[in-house]
Amino acid sequence: MTNAGATAQAIAPRLKLSTQYGLLGALLIAPTVLIFCAVIVYPLVSAIYLSLFSIYTPTLKGSWVGLDNYVALLASGEFWNAFWVNVVWTVGTLVLQVVLGVALALLLHQNIVFRSLARSLILFPYFMSTVVAVLVWRWVFNDLYGILNHAMMWMGLMSVPLDWIGSMPNAMISVILVGAWKYFPFVVISVLARLQTIPDHLYEAATMDGAGWWGRFTDITLPQLREVLFIVILLRAIWDFKEFDLIYLLTGGGPVTATQTLPLLVYKHAFALNEMGGASAVAVLMMLFMLGFMLLYFRYGRATES
Amino acid sequence: MTKVTFERVHKAFGAFVALEELDLAIRSGEFVSLLGPSGCGKTTTLRMLAGLEQPTRGTISVGDRVVNELPPAERDLAMVFQSYALYPHMTVAQNIEYPLRKRGVARAVRREQVLRAAAQLQLEALLDRKPRQLSGGQQQRVALGRALVRNPAAFLLDEPLSNLDAKLRAHMRAELIELHQRIGKTMIYVTHDQLEAMTMSDRIAVLDQGRLQQFDTPLEIYNRPVSLFVAGFIGTPAMNLVKGTLKADGNRLVFDAGGLSLELPPALVRRDVLREGGIAVVLGVRPEDVLLATDGERATVKVVEPTGHESIVFFDLMDHTVVGRVGPDVRLAAGEPVGLTLNAAKLHVFAAEDGRRLNADLQPPATQAAPSLVA
Amino acid sequence: MRRFGWSRILFNLLAWAIVFVVSFPLLWTIVTSLKPQTELFLIPPSLLPGEVTFEHYAKLLLETRFLAYFSNSVVVSVATTVLVVAVAVLGAHSLVRFAYPGRERLAQLVLFTYLLPSVVLIIPLYLLLVRMGIANTLFSLVVAYTTFALPFAVWLLRSFMAGIPQDLEAAAMVDGASRMGAFFDVILPQALPGIISTAVFTFILAWNEYLFALVLVNQDSSRTLTTGVITMLVTSFHIEWSMLMAASVMMSVPVIVVFAFLQKHLTRGFGAGAVKG
Numbered sequence: 001m002t003n004a005g006a007t008a009q010a011i012a013p014r015l016k017l018s019t020q021y022g023l024l025g026a027l028l029i030a031p032t033v034l035i036f037c038a039v040i041v042y043p044l045v046s047a048i049y050l051s052l053f054s055i056y057t058p059t060l061k062g063s064w065v066g067l068d069n070y071v072a073l074l075a076s077g078e079f080w081n082a083f084w085v086n087v088v089w090t091v092g093t094l095v096l097q098v099v100l101g102v103a104l105a106l107l108l109h110q111n112i113v114f115r116s117l118a119r120s121l122i123l124f125p126y127f128m129s130t131v132v133a134v135l136v137w138r139w140v141f142n143d144l145y146g147i148l149n150h151a152m153m154w155m156g157l158m159s160v161p162l163d164w165i166g167s168m169p170n171a172m173i174s175v176i177l178v179g180a181w182k183y184f185p186f187v188v189i190s191v192l193a194r195l196q197t198i199p200d201h202l203y204e205a206a207t208m209d210g211a212g213w214w215g216r217f218t219d220i221t222l223p224q225l226r227e228v229l230f231i232v233i234l235l236r237a238i239w240d241f242k243e244f245d246l247i248y249l250l251t252g253g254g255p256v257t258a259t260q261t262l263p264l265l266v267y268k269h270a271f272a273l274n275e276m277g278g279a280s281a282v283a284v285l286m287m288l289f290m291l292g293f294m295l296l297y298f299r300y301g302r303a304t305e306s
Numbered sequence: 307m308t309k310v311t312f313e314r315v316h317k318a319f320g321a322f323v324a325l326e327e328l329d330l331a332i333r334s335g336e337f338v339s340l341l342g343p344s345g346c347g348k349t350t351t352l353r354m355l356a357g358l359e360q361p362t363r364g365t366i367s368v369g370d371r372v373v374n375e376l377p378p379a380e381r382d383l384a385m386v387f388q389s390y391a392l393y394p395h396m397t398v399a400q401n402i403e404y405p406l407r408k409r410g411v412a413r414a415v416r417r418e419q420v421l422r423a424a425a426q427l428q429l430e431a432l433l434d435r436k437p438r439q440l441s442g443g444q445q446q447r448v449a450l451g452r453a454l455v456r457n458p459a460a461f462l463l464d465e466p467l468s469n470l471d472a473k474l475r476a477h478m479r480a481e482l483i484e485l486h487q488r489i490g491k492t493m494i495y496v497t498h499d500q501l502e503a504m505t506m507s508d509r510i511a512v513l514d515q516g517r518l519q520q521f522d523t524p525l526e527i528y529n530r531p532v533s534l535f536v537a538g539f540i541g542t543p544a545m546n547l548v549k550g551t552l553k554a555d556g557n558r559l560v561f562d563a564g565g566l567s568l569e570l571p572p573a574l575v576r577r578d579v580l581r582e583g584g585i586a587v588v589l590g591v592r593p594e595d596v597l598l599a600t601d602g603e604r605a606t607v608k609v610v611e612p613t614g615h616e617s618i619v620f621f622d623l624m625d626h627t628v629v630g631r632v633g634p635d636v637r638l639a640a641g642e643p644v645g646l647t648l649n650a651a652k653l654h655v656f657a658a659e660d661g662r663r664l665n666a667d668l669q670p671p672a673t674q675a676a677p678s679l680v681a
Numbered sequence: 682m683r684r685f686g687w688s689r690i691l692f693n694l695l696a697w698a699i700v701f702v703v704s705f706p707l708l709w710t711i712v713t714s715l716k717p718q719t720e721l722f723l724i725p726p727s728l729l730p731g732e733v734t735f736e737h738y739a740k741l742l743l744e745t746r747f748l749a750y751f752s753n754s755v756v757v758s759v760a761t762t763v764l765v766v767a768v769a770v771l772g773a774h775s776l777v778r779f780a781y782p783g784r785e786r787l788a789q790l791v792l793f794t795y796l797l798p799s800v801v802l803i804i805p806l807y808l809l810l811v812r813m814g815i816a817n818t819l820f821s822l823v824v825a826y827t828t829f830a831l832p833f834a835v836w837l838l839r840s841f842m843a844g845i846p847q848d849l850e851a852a853a854m855v856d857g858a859s860r861m862g863a864f865f866d867v868i869l870p871q872a873l874p875g876i877i878s879t880a881v882f883t884f885i886l887a888w889n890e891y892l893f894a895l896v897l898v899n900q901d902s903s904r905t906l907t908t909g910v911i912t913m914l915v916t917s918f919h920i921e922w923s924m925l926m927a928a929s930v931m932m933s934v935p936v937i938v939v940f941a942f943l944q945k946h947l948t949r950g951f952g953a954g955a956v957k958g
Contacts, residue, residue: 017375018360018780024860025779029787032772032835039828040794043805050805060808104699112696120940121704127936128707129889131907132929136706139713139922145722147709181703235796242798245891249911263800271896276804283801294796298789358851378854379862391852395870404866408857452856462855 051281057274069281078257079265079282083289086261089175089247090240096180097236098229101187106221108188109195119192126185130245137178138250141165168258171251175259179246183239187232194228195221234297241290262286308369308459308492309334310355315364317350317516324350326516328364332494332509337486339495339503342513343539348496351513352462355494356385368459379408384453388465390445392437398448399424399433405456423455443474450485460492467502479505500540504528512536529652534661537590537654543618543629545590549658553584561589566603566624571650575664579657587664590654593618596630602645607638621646714738714926721923737927746901747928750909757819757905758887761826766880769834770872774864776835777842778850788839795832802828803896810897817900825893830883837882841875842868881939888935906932 015023051069055062073079108119125133140148141164149161164174198221206216244263247253253260253268260268262282269279310332317325325347332338340348353359355366357378366373373381384405392401399420406416424430427447437445446466453461463482467475483506486493497503503510504524512519512527512535520532531537537545550563552575559570562584570589579585605623612634619638621628623646630646632638655664701708713721714737716730741747776788806825810816815824845868853863869876894908904912910928914921 016360017357017377021779021860022781025775025781025784028771028775028779031768032775032791032831033787035768035827035831036790036794039806039824040797040802040832043802043809043828044797046805046808047801050808060811104703107696107699110692110696112693118697118700121700121707124704124707124937124940127885127940128933129891129907129936131889131891131911132710132932133706135925135929136710138920139926140706140709142922145726145922147726150726181706238796242800244800249891263798266800266803267892267896270804270807276808280804283798283804287798287801290796290798294793297796298792353851356851356855358854377859378851379857379859381855383855385852385855387848387852389846389848391846391848393849393853393867393870404853405856408862452852 047280048284050277051284053277055276057270057276060276062277065277069278070285073278073281073285078260079285081257082260082262082265082282085172085257085259086241086286088172089179089243089259089261090237092172092176093179093183093240094233094236096176097184097187097240098233100180100184101232102191102225102229104184105188105191105195106217108192122188123185125182126189130182131249133178133182134246134249137174137181138165141174165251166255168255171255171259175247175250178250179240179243182246183236186236190228190232191225194225198224230300231297234293234300238290238293238297241293242286262289309367310460310492310494311365311367312351312355313365313367315351315354315366316362317347317354317359318362323516325354325361328518330511330518330521332492335490335492337483337493337495337506337508339497339507339510340513341497341500341503341510341539342519343498345515346513347516348498348513349464352385352464352494352496355381356383356462357381382459383462384456384458384460385462386449386453386464386466388468390437390449390466390469392445392448392452394437397434397436398429398440398451401437401448402429402451402455405452409456419455423451426454427451442470443478446470446478454485454489458491460494463493463495465497466495468497468499475502482506501542504540512539514539530663530665530667531590531654532663534588534590534656537656541592543593543631545592545654546596546628547656548589548626548628550587550589551584552580552587552589552655554580561587563589564625566626568603568648570653570655573666574650574653575655576666579664586658588656588658588661590656591628591648592652593629593631595649595652596621596628597647597649598630598632598636598644599647600645602647605644605646607640607642607644609640610638710926710929714923714930716923718923737923738931741924741927741931745913745924746904746909747906747913747931749902750904750906750913751931753819753904753909754888754906757822757826758884760819760823761830761887762880762884764823765827765830765834765883766838766876769831769838769879770869770876772835773838773842774868776839778847778868791832791835791839794828795836797832799829799892803892806893807896817898817903819903821897822890822893822903822905825897826887826890830886833886834879834883837879838872838875841879842872844875845871885936885939 050062052064052066053062054065054069104122108115108122112118140146143149143161143163143166146161146164148164149158152158153161162170164170202220202224203216206220211219242263243261244267247259247261248264248267251259253264263286266279266282266286269275269282273279310330312328312330315325315328317323328347328351330351340351342348350359354361355368355373357373357376361374368381368383393404396404402420402423403416406419411419420433421430424433427450429444429447429451432440432444432448437448440448446469449466466482467478470478479502486506495503495506507524509521509523510527511521514535519536520527522530527536528540531540531545534547538547548563548566550561550566552570553560553562554577557572559572559574561568561570568589603623605621605628607619608622608627609620611618611620615634616631617634617636617638619630619632621630621644628646638644653665656662657664712728712730715733715735716727717732717734717736720727720731776784776791803825806828807816810821810824815821849867849871850860850863853867854860858866889907890905891907894905898904898908901909901912906928910925910932914925914928
């Protein structure tokens with residue numbers, strides 16, 4: 001980088017100061033831009049291009065088919081099934097994440113003993129590998145030796161062990177549950193950070209005005225959290241919608257296609273059905289669905305950030 | 307010794323004009339304040355001089371050198387920021403030493419100069435501390451030390467005292483004046499506090515909405531403000547300003563405002579501005595020129611604010627609120643009827659339309675002491 | 682006062698009960714990994730191991746390719762982190778402090794790519810890496826991980842660096858520094874906590890990555906922990922639960938270490954910008 005500085009200095013006498021600064025700024029962003037073009041923009045554009053071909057994965061040989069991939073997809077039951085599965089998974093896990101996240105943020109905001117240990121334990125699932133999270137839950141869910149079935153039978157909630165992963169609607173419930181468990185800490189973190197900035201005197205004033213704890217929650221806490229919750233819900237909706245690892249590892253999309261979301265469908269088309277063009281078409285359509293949320297985040301997320 | 311010159315310097319951020327065609331010639335060794343409300347362009351002016359912003363057009367010179375296209379490092383100026391901008395990860399000594407290090411001064415010399423600057427500002431005991439361990443006043447001194455240490459062509463100070471409490475501010479003001487007298491360097495001082503500007507400056511440049519209003523000595527600005535803005539901005543309590551009509555009636559000059567009618571000295575305003583049927587003006591009078599007089603206009607006392615050495619009194623004069631200051635021995639009570647006259651030698655007249663000064667101002671401002679107040 | 686004391690104790694009990702339920706799967710993993718194989722399949726399961734054993738850990742470390750996968754993961758994650766953070770620090774500095782045409786568009790592009798799903802990029806990236814002849818290498822993973830780590834790092838660092846007072850850079854320049862000099866002398870030291878947080882998050886993202894590792898590498902010598910452990914211990918017919926749980930614990934060790942030592946930095950990171958998930 002000393003080179004960059006030196007270069008800017010060397011051409012100094014020729015150029016206006018503001019031009020020099022502009023060039024230096026461009027030079028600093030250049031590596032980022034180059035990498036972006038190579039590994040993100042180029043693949044993104046070629047994904048759209050590839051979706052117009054039929055490509056056989058093992059040989060990577062392809063032929064132009066125009067919009068046929070899209071036509072076939074939009075007419076196929078599997079695609080729309082994946083879309084609705086994706087919506088159910090996203091809405092289900094998102095609602096749980098937000099409810100759990102807000103509740104636990106409120107709890108961890110209180111003065112409990114060993115609070116920082118409690119916070120670490122709660123936040124940890126978010127930072128652990130999805131692979132580990134899923135393995136752990138598969139062991140908990142295990143139909144024969146899993147602790148969940150035994151605990152529920154011991155409590156008298158059921159009499160025979162349940163198949164948590166291999167049957168419906170259990171598989172969807174399990175996926176949603178594990179998703180909520182893995183990702184609700186994100187909501188906790190964001191809400192907790194916001195809670196810490198609500199001034200105490202607001203609560204004191206409300207208490208003096210006769211508000212009970214519920215009144216204080218609905219009149220002060222919730223309105224203060226509105227903005228952060230809006231952003232968190234948007235972000236999590238985007239991230240949950242494109243989740244692959246968790247579902248793929250937990251159910252593999254099964255039983256049959258009951259938990260097969262769009263990202264799993266992309267993978268299946270590309271590497272199981274060996275049809276990369278079709279897979280790209282699924283990916284492009286999926287991105288179009290997500291674009292709405294992204295634009296929302298663009299418009300409101302950045303406004304609230306600054 | 308360095309003069310600093312702005313020639314038709316213009317700065318726009320997009321459509322917003324921050325500074326309009328500024329012409330300003332600061333003499334070598336002068337202490338000049340750039341004074342104005344926030345957003346008036348004073349900080350932009352200073353930052354352009356420092357090289358932190360580029361003017362849209364115009365020429366800025368330090369000494370005989372045009373500095374427009376020089377990076378800040380090569381302008382040989384020192385700057386004290388409102389936030390102090392001390393480097394948080396460096397000790398006090400390292401902070402003060404930094405400009406010397408950047409100039410390649412030898413280690414031993416650096417050490418000696420840091421110690422000397424520290425001694426001047428009584429910072430010796432704090433040299434190994436980090437900025438966050440210092441009080442606001444101490445941080446302020448370190449910022450000054452960092453500027454002092456390298457003997458620059460001129461000092462730029464951007465509201466350096468505004469983050470201090472009132473007492474410390476008064477103290478630092480005196481120290482800065484003393485410092486300027488001792489080193490005799492050109493100092494350019496940005497402030498929104500007219501008291502600071504009045505007490506410290508050789509000359510004050512008053513800015514408003516990106517335009518230079520007046521550039522003159524403090525007394526001249528106080529006594530002969532060129533515009534309504536300057537008149538209202540300088541002085542506490544602020545000058546009384548009453549809107550009304552000014553009419554020439556033969557040899558007499560009459561000011562009418564609601565129920566209030568005053569006869570003014572005939573030579574007060576320039577004859578050429580007067581129109582048939584009168585012109586809309588704003589009459590200004592400083593609180594110290596509102597005088598108690600038994601035979602004056604009838605007024606009522608509304609509020610009295612004693613400060614100890616004087617009292618600020620709000621009068622009701624024909625439904626106009628007029629502020630005056632009276633001596634500590636004058637006892638007035640709210641509701642009390644009094645008589646008021648205005649010091650005819652010190653009246654200010656401004657055009658209501660554009661705020662420019664209309665006084666003839668042929669004679670120099672009255673030099674005799676203000677007549678003592680009569681109860 | 683007494684009533685107050687009791688309600689506090691009850692509240693604490695309730696709070697910790699909830700914390701216990703949420704973290705139970707983690708505790709259960711540790712417990713399971715310490716049980717002898719024979720105790721694993723007891724019905725009903727024993728809550729605490731009757732006998733604590735480290736045999737699964739020993740077996741994993743000594744008799745399997747676990748350590749090879751582990752070192753692959755370390756190499757890929759460290760390389761990704763170093764590359765991405767170095768590039769992102771310069772990029773973020775440019776986005777925050779410089780003015781040039783297209784800067785706002787670039788910032789938007791970064792945000793867009795930050796939200797972009799990996800599955801959209803994976804097929805073209807796969808084709809690209811195959812064509813370049815670097816598929817199945819650790820380097821191909823570094824390239825692929827850059828696609829999500831770089832936007833993330835630029836975005837996070839941008840919000841960190843926007844919080845550094847403008848005046849510091851200005852003061853350094855007036856004091857005699859060039860723009861790059863001010864960057865190295867003043868901005869970089871101030872950004873250090875943010876850089877550390879970003880580096881830690883980037884490392885964790887790379888360490889935990891699964892999809893690219895699954896698609897781009899199918900050669901055992903280049904497998905990372907996430908894919909390696911699964912191929913090694915999970916087959917259609919048999920799952921090595923004891924070893925899986927031991928592997929899960931060991932895979933989480935770097936994350937736990939980072940978590941424990943840098944908790945203060947991490948919570949600051951949350952404040953500064955959203956965390957990718």
